[in-house]
Amino acid sequence: MAAVEAGPAPAGVAEAGPGPAAAGTVAAGSVAATITALADRAGWEERGQLSGAYHDLARGTLVTYRAVRLWLGWSVSFVAGLLSGLLGVGGGFLKVPAMNLGMRVPIKVAAGTSNFMVGVTAVASLFVYFTRGYVLPSPPPRSRSGSRSGPTWAPRAPSGSRG
Numbered sequence: 001m002a003a004v005e006a007g008p009a010p011a012g013v014a015e016a017g018p019g020p021a022a023a024g025t026v027a028a029g030s031v032a033a034t035i036t037a038l039a040d041r042a043g044w045e046e047r048g049q050l051s052g053a054y055h056d057l058a059r060g061t062l063v064t065y066r067a068v069r070l071w072l073g074w075s076v077s078f079v080a081g082l083l084s085g086l087l088g089v090g091g092g093f094l095k096v097p098a099m100n101l102g103m104r105v106p107i108k109v110a111a112g113t114s115n116f117m118v119g120v121t122a123v124a125s126l127f128v129y130f131t132r133g134y135v136l137p138s139p140p141p142r143s144r145s146g147s148r149s150g151p152t153w154a155p156r157a158p159s160g161s162r163g
Contacts, residue, residue, distance in 0.1 A: 054109065065106050072102040092118070 045052035051066035067073070076098035080091025092114040099110035129135050 050103075050105075052109075054106075056108070063106055063108075065104070065109060067099070067103045067105050069103050073098055076102070090118070 049066070050070065051064075053062055053064040055061075056063045076094050077091070080094040083089055083094070084091045095117070096107070096110045096114050099105040099113060100107045105113070126135065
């Protein structure tokens, strides 16, 4: 199967790529999410301990928790890190059940913690790849052409799946 690349943009049409406006939008969204999270006083975290509380909107209650068996979490995280490095798989499929079942952390806290770990390692990796020159500041032409044609053709596609 051959890849098809779109030709140059028609006269008067600028190439769409990430720019200051996109970066500003992402930054504004991040700031708004942070302010919203900090303004929510329904939960707390106990400093120096792996315990806290959060308001579960689905249940309408305040859920308190305290992590137990920390050695289990450290051990599983070590194995998950080894597997991630050797096989290129994420470690969340090991860490989330270990936190939830082994350490008795609520599933929402375990999933959020795993997501936070992914973010930290992604940012660390970004700096390494960027300093080595592996990060391209603009998307390749194929993704630009797909991002142009997708919004045009997607509304015309039939909804539902055909078995």
